[in-house]
Amino acid sequence: MTPDRAAGLTATARALAGGEISSRALVERTLARIEASQGTLNAFRIVRAEAALAEADAADRELAAGGRAPLLGVPVAVKDDMDVAGEPTAFGCQGEHPVAAEDGEAVRRLRAAGAVIVGKTNTCELGQWPFTEGPAFGATRNPWSTGHTPGGSSGGSAAAVAAGLVPAALGSDGAGSVRIPASWTHLVGIKPQRGRVSTWPRGESFHGITVNGTLARTVADAALLLDAASGNHAHDPHRPPAVDASAAVGRDPGRLRIALSLRPPFTAVPAVLRPEVRDRVLELAEVLAASGHTVEEADPPYGQIGLAFVPRATAGIAERVAEAPFPALLDRRTRGAARMGRLLGGFPLRAARRAEAVLHRRIGGFFQKYDVVLTPTTAAPPPRIGALLDLGGFATDRAMIAACPYAWTWNVLGWPGVNVPAGFTPGGLPVGAQLLGPANSEPLLISLAARLEAQLRWHEKWPPEPVTVQSRAVRGRSAPTL
Numbered sequence: 001m002t003p004d005r006a007a008g009l010t011a012t013a014r015a016l017a018g019g020e021i022s023s024r025a026l027v028e029r030t031l032a033r034i035e036a037s038q039g040t041l042n043a044f045r046i047v048r049a050e051a052a053l054a055e056a057d058a059a060d061r062e063l064a065a066g067g068r069a070p071l072l073g074v075p076v077a078v079k080d081d082m083d084v085a086g087e088p089t090a091f092g093c094q095g096e097h098p099v100a101a102e103d104g105e106a107v108r109r110l111r112a113a114g115a116v117i118v119g120k121t122n123t124c125e126l127g128q129w130p131f132t133e134g135p136a137f138g139a140t141r142n143p144w145s146t147g148h149t150p151g152g153s154s155g156g157s158a159a160a161v162a163a164g165l166v167p168a169a170l171g172s173d174g175a176g177s178v179r180i181p182a183s184w185t186h187l188v189g190i191k192p193q194r195g196r197v198s199t200w201p202r203g204e205s206f207h208g209i210t211v212n213g214t215l216a217r218t219v220a221d222a223a224l225l226l227d228a229a230s231g232n233h234a235h236d237p238h239r240p241p242a243v244d245a246s247a248a249v250g251r252d253p254g255r256l257r258i259a260l261s262l263r264p265p266f267t268a269v270p271a272v273l274r275p276e277v278r279d280r281v282l283e284l285a286e287v288l289a290a291s292g293h294t295v296e297e298a299d300p301p302y303g304q305i306g307l308a309f310v311p312r313a314t315a316g317i318a319e320r321v322a323e324a325p326f327p328a329l330l331d332r333r334t335r336g337a338a339r340m341g342r343l344l345g346g347f348p349l350r351a352a353r354r355a356e357a358v359l360h361r362r363i364g365g366f367f368q369k370y371d372v373v374l375t376p377t378t379a380a381p382p383p384r385i386g387a388l389l390d391l392g393g394f395a396t397d398r399a400m401i402a403a404c405p406y407a408w409t410w411n412v413l414g415w416p417g418v419n420v421p422a423g424f425t426p427g428g429l430p431v432g433a434q435l436l437g438p439a440n441s442e443p444l445l446i447s448l449a450a451r452l453e454a455q456l457r458w459h460e461k462w463p464p465e466p467v468t469v470q471s472r473a474v475r476g477r478s479a480p481t482l
Contacts, residue, residue: 004033005164005462009074009221012167016063016073023056023063023073023116030075030118033165042140043160045080046087046120055116062114070228072114077169079157080120081127082107082212083201092125092153094136095326105198105233106170106212113228121156121169125331126320127210129396130180130378130404132156133389134331141385142185143463144430148382151181154215158185161215162463168217168225172199174210175313176377176407179419182215183377183432186421186458188222188449190214190245193440194414195238197229203237206316207349209309209411217459219418219450220249226442238414240440248443249450256448259298259370260285264379264405265305269398271405274380277431280422281376284433287455288374300366300373300409308355308412311348314341333393359413364438372448373436375406377419381429410436418445421458 006012006029015021031049038044052075059073078084081091083104088097103111110117122140124132132140132155142150143163150159154171158181161169171178173191182189190213197212199205212229216222223245232239262278264271289295318341321327321334366373380403388399410417415438422433435445453459 004465006030006033006167008218009071009076009167009216009224010218012074013071013224017068019063023059024053026073027052027056027075027116027118030166034119037163037165040141040146041143041159041163042138043121043156043163043165044077044119045090045122045137045156048084048087048117048119051086052116052118059114059116069112069114070224071110073116074114075116075118075166076110076225077119077121077157077160077166078107078110078117079154079169079171080123081172082120082170084117084120087120090136091127091320092123092134092136093324093326094329097325105200105231106229109198109229109231110170115228118166121154121160123153123156125334126317127153127172127174127177128317128334128337129153129388130176130400131383131388133385139385142382144185145428148384148429149184151184151382153177155181157215158182158187161185161217162187164462168221169215170225170229171213171215172205172210173213173411174206175309175411176404178213178215179377179407179417179432179434180404182419184382184430186430186461186463187215187217187419188219188421188453189419190222190226190442190446191410191417192226192230192442193240193416195232195236195240196243196442197226198231198233198236200233200236203235207312207353208238208414209312209316211414219446219453220246223249223446243440243442245442245446248446251443251447253444253447253451256293256371257369258285258288258293258295259300259366259373260295261299261373261375262297263299265302265409267306267401267405269401271379271402273376276381276425277376277379280431281374281433284420284422284452285374287452291451291455295374298370300363302409303362305359305409305412308352308359309408311344311352312412314338315345315349316341318342318345333396336393356412356414363413367438371437372445375434375436377407377432377434378404379406381425381427381431406434415439416442416445418449420449420452421456
């Protein structure tokens with residue numbers, strides 16, 4: 001790590017609590033890093049410079065008075081689908097959006113833990129695609145190769161953490177939108193159990209398939225942010241039993257039965273696992289086997305699980321489009337998905353929701369034989385910037401399925417999954433693997449991921465320093481991109 005990059009979340013919190021540095025100094029450095037990188041990476045939609053410095057000063061006063069909280073004074077970022085009081089929530093859409101009257105529950109809990117919210121990160125329009133580009137804000141670029149996407153829809157959060165602009169960030173995951181960008185930027189990405197991190201002011205986001213999760217360079221940092229953000233609003237419909245994610249980091253997972261699943265779930269169009277990704281996942285499986293775990297090829301009995309996904313996803317888009325202040329400015333693909341969602345929002349949606357219990361029983365039975373499922377996170381490395389931007393609706397769907405056929409099933413189930421870095425392609429692009437478990441299995445997945453990290457030391461690898469472009473992040477919109 002260089003001085004121009006953020007230290008980890010855990011180390012930063014410890015340094016603040018020990019008086020080694022002030023929150024104001026940390027936030028000033030963070031804002032300078034964001035400013036210097038924005039013209040190249042374009043990770044942020046909104047930079048809260050004045051507000052963040054005021055919050056840092058307040059944190060310093062609390063620290064000086066002996067106050068302690070898990071993230072007191074630590075700068076973090078959140079995705080621009082989460083409400084931050086006084087800021088608009090554009091969710092990747094064009095136009096002027098009203099400011100939020102109050103924090104969403106996840107942001108409120110981060111503030112209660114002492115975090116300083118330095119900004120809101122870019123996301124594609126309504127979080128639909130595995131790339132972070134659009135006319136509302138331009139293209140967010142991958143720190144490992146600025147000609148490629150960092151993924152999506154939490155691409156801004158992933159780019160910000162991978163480049164060392166912030167030590168950790170919140171994202172959201174509706175079909176892999178935390179795990180996919182984590183995979184393509186060499187990060188740990190935790191998609192927690194549904195309800196673990198509140199999505200309030202929506203009790204369910206996209207009819208329950210979307211959850212909030214964490215991105216960080218290390219398992220410990222991702223777990224710490226998860227603990228800080230976890231918890232429920234009084235009206236949340238999903239309230240899983242509490243877990244201590246940070247405690248799981250140092251726990252021995254024991255000898256596990258791991259199912260290596262390389263075959264994508266059934267989709268309407270074919271998806272083929274690229275050899276350069278397959279090789280990295282097989283190498284990870286070999287590391288697990290050498291560590292004493294039993295690893296054998298086996299596929300969960302997914303069946304026609306896609307029938308339980310599409311109505312929920314498209315009906316959720318239809319609801320968001322109905323709320324959009326400038327629907328005429330939305331992407332034609334968004335409007336097409338909304339039309340589909342309106343058609344599927346009655347009986348098909350109700351049937352999709354009922355199917356979840358059947359899927360829980362059937363796929364839950366698979367975990368009587370296995371403890372964890374290991375799969376690729378994506379079937380391909382990150383695409384180049386612009387590769388999917390101007391495609392039509394069906395062509396976009398085909399391209400998404402071809403690149404990202406593995407992650408979405410766990411959104412239907414609502415169960416936890418963790419992306420871990422699996423290495424790099426011969427061309428130097430990051431790829432990842434998923435550790436997937438049954439309901440409320442975050443502690444097991446986190447403990448296993450931490451053991452892998454201790455062996456593979458993925459957090460010691462950094463992307464090249466981005467080329468600095470003279471630009472200024474503007475409140476409410478991003479700076480120009482290259």
